[in-house]
Amino acid sequence: MSLDSYCSHITDKINTGILVLDLDYNIVMWNRFMQIHVNKKSDEVLGKNIFEVFSELPQRWFERKLSSVTQLNTQSFCSWEQRHHLFELPHTRPITTDSVFMAQNCTFSPVIDEGKITNICILIEDATDVYHYQTKLNGALEQLALSNRIDGLTQVFNRKHWEECLANEFSRARRYDHGLALIMFDLDYFKLLNDTFGHQGGDKVLIDVATQVQSLLRTCDIFGRYGGEEFAIILPETDLTGAIDVAKRVRSTIENMTVTFQEDHIKATVSVGVAVMNNEDKRYEDLISNTDIALYKAKSSGRNMVFTAKETRECA
Numbered sequence: 583m584s585l586d587s588y589c590s591h592i593t594d595k596i597n598t599g600i601l602v603l604d605l606d607y608n609i610v611m612w613n614r615f616m617q618i619h620v621n622k623k624s625d626e627v628l629g630k631n632i633f634e635v636f637s638e639l640p641q642r643w644f645e646r647k648l649s650s651v652t653q654l655n656t657q658s659f660c661s662w663e664q665r666h667h668l669f670e671l672p673h674t675r676p677i678t679t680d681s682v683f684m685a686q687n688c689t690f691s692p693v694i695d696e697g698k699i700t701n702i703c704i705l706i707e708d709a710t711d712v713y714h715y716q717t718k719l720n721g722a723l724e725q726l727a728l729s730n731r732i733d734g735l736t737q738v739f740n741r742k743h744w745e746e747c748l749a750n751e752f753s754r755a756r757r758y759d760h761g762l763a764l765i766m767f768d769l770d771y772f773k774l775l776n777d778t779f780g781h782q783g784g785d786k787v788l789i790d791v792a793t794q795v796q797s798l799l800r801t802c803d804i805f806g807r808y809g810g811e812e813f814a815i816i817l818p819e820t821d822l823t824g825a826i827d828v829a830k831r832v833r834s835t836i837e838n839m840t841v842t843f844q845e846d847h848i849k850a851t852v853s854v855g856v857a858v859m860n861n862e863d864k865r866y867e868d869l870i871s872n873t874d875i876a877l878y879k880a881k882s883s884g885r886n887m888v889f890t891a892k893e894t895r896e897c898a
């Protein structure tokens with residue numbers, strides 16, 4: 583067998599598309615991979631311009647890419663991550679993927695004859711499998727990162743993530759001398775509610791309360807489940823008057839809502855504590871303590887009320 587025969591045997595058996603162009607972008611070689619995936623025999627495409635055969639090719643991009651190969655006399659590469667595909671070829675992946683066309687890694691190499699570039703060779707590798715698994719992996723990693731931050735029951739931030747946010751907001755507010763307010767609220771007589779409607783009824787109340795409160799807030803407010811039946815809201819750039827307004831809105835919204843659970847219509851109330859960052863607060867935990875004191879006052883004064891840490895009467 584001659585070397586030429588070996589070469590043509592290999593080019594036809596290899597699972598990579600091989601496409602050779604002259605410097606006017608006419609096709610001079612096309613291997614079996616291309617014949618199968620484009621469904622055109624060599625004699626149907628040889629001599630034809632590449633843009634005629636592949637009308638989908640981004641012409642300006644392609645010409646720029648090839649001119650850098652010929653001018654710099656170097657190989658160039660385009661991965662599926664940069665451009666999912668260059669040629670609209672069907673993929674042969676048997677299981678479903680959201681990829682309509684074959685994801686491709688393309689290599690562009692100058693072909694040199696007697697010291698001069700005469701052609702450009704394009705290698706097309708099927709990267710659909712890699713694309714598929716990478717996309718799935720990215721989705722799973724995103725999901726994992728989200729589940730690390732989200733409370734499974736209420737879908738608001740969990741305590742760990744919420745506290746990390748508070749630590750960040752606290753140091754930002756300190757550094758730039760901005761306001762920072764905190765609201766903490768706790769469902770009233772929740773044990774009784776659980777005893778009356780069952781734990782699942784209680785869960786439904788927590789879910790609906792979280793959804794309602796989230797819808798009241800601005801996008802920059804940071805809402806989380808602090809624990810059990812206690813929630814907390816960070817209000818960046820907010821003064822005491824603004825925070826009391828939000829707290830009152832939270833309290834009245836919960837008082838006025840009705841939670842439907844199976845045959846039951848459940849009413850609930852919350853006690854709310856409000857505090858703003860002050861000069862004595864050295865750490866974000868100090869702000870939590872002050873808000874907790876306010877919440878305790880709201881509870882001990884009769885519940886379904888809004889209190890600040892300093893005031894001895896309910897916020898009017």
Ligand SMILES: Nc1nc2c(ncn2[C@@H]2O[C@H](COP(=O)(O)OP(=O)(O)OP(=O)(O)O)[C@@H](O)[C@H]2O)c(=O)[nH]1
Nearest residue numbers: 768769770771772773774776781782784785810811
């Ligand atoms: N359904 C449900 N109940 C929870 C959850 N987390 C905590 N609880 C319950 O919430 C109740 C809280 O009870 P307490 O701390 O005595 O407070 P309370 O009954 O709300 O009374 P006050 O706060 O003083 O008004 C407990 O019975 C907990 O079991 C949860 O995720 N789902």
